[in-house]
Amino acid sequence: MLYRVRDWDDAYANGAHIPGAETYLPQWQRDAAAFRATARHQPLGPEGVLARGDLFLPEGPPRGLAVFIHGGYWMRFDPSLWSHLAAGPLARGHAVAMPAYTLAPEARIAAMTREITAGIEAAAARIPGPIAITGHSAGGHLAARMACDDGTLNDAVAARVSACLPISPLADLRPLMRTEMNRTLHIDAAEAEAESPALLSPRAGIPVTTWVGGMERPEFIRQARLLADIWAGLGAATECVIDPGLHHFNVIAALARPDSPLTRRLLA
Structure with missing residues (x-):
């Protein structure tokens, strides 16, 4: 059967195709607030975008650093909404960084890449050991950008990256240029070429697992x-895991569980 997209806005619309979609945001807010009330956390930096990110700390000396980058089509949300997803890596003894980035239209995607780089490098300066990077949707795109062989991360930090696990990633930005979202994102051909991980080369030595729900939109x-x-x-070591029965809003939930296949793969 031929696959052809006729409605690009619908192709990237998630909520319209998820039963009970309106219940997820309030639940994330409740879960995040409850987690933050008891977790040990501090800002990634003293001011600016770094101050809007979080570093969650385990009870003992960290075994390494896990990074989660939030989604929202580069236009919505902030790291605090996803705080509860730090629970899985924290329980396995890892510190968890959740960097912030300036949202569109105030920033272009290239600037967001630089801000995430700064957030990871700030966390890496404070937490020793291996670094495992993940992110969801637009955050999956930014996670994959950290594994590109274009000098995004400095060499010393990149050498510590043990895994990159983009969840439901937007790896090729060119289709997004056809959506109404691009009135806000302002992606042009040059930026799509420079910021699409699928159009860039991977940095050697970083295993990459893309993870996506089996009930997600075909484009994801x-x-x-x-x-x-x-x-x-x-030349990269890669795998694509299609997690059966999961959609775009619940595919990330397993990060809150220390023994889930998703958390295990991230910290393997």
């Missing part, structure tokens, strides 16, 4: 496969 499944396939052809 295609994008997850695309990145894994292209980077495998460029």
Whole structure:
């Protein structure tokens, strides 16, 4: 059967295709607030965008650093909404950084990449050991950007990256140029070429797993496969995991569980 997208806005619309979609945001808010009330956390930096990010600390000396980058099509949300997703890596003894970035239209995607880089490098300066990077949706795109061989992360930090796990990533930005969202994002051909992980080379030595729900929109499944396939052809160790029965809003929930396959893969 031929696959062809006729409505690009619908192709990237998640809530319209998820039963009970309106219940997820309030639940995330409740879960995040409850987690923050008891977790040990501090800002990633003293001011600016770093101050809006969080560093969660385990009870004992950290075994390493996990990084989660939030989604929202680069236009919505902030790291605090996803605080509860730090629970899984924290329980396994890892510190968890959740960096912030300036949202569109105030910033272009290239600037967001630089801000996430700064957040990870700030956390890496405080937490020793391996660094495992994940992110969801637009955050999956930014997670994959950290594994690109274009000098995004400095060499010393990049050498510590043990895994990159983009969840439901937007690996190729060119289709987004066809959506109404681009009135806010302002992606042009040059930025799509420079900021699409699928159009860039992977940094050697970083294993990459793309992870996507089996009930997600076909475009998200295609994008997850695309990145894994292209980077495998460029020499990276990759896998695409299609998690059965999960959609775009619940595929990330397993990060809150220390023994879930998703958390295990991130920290393997």
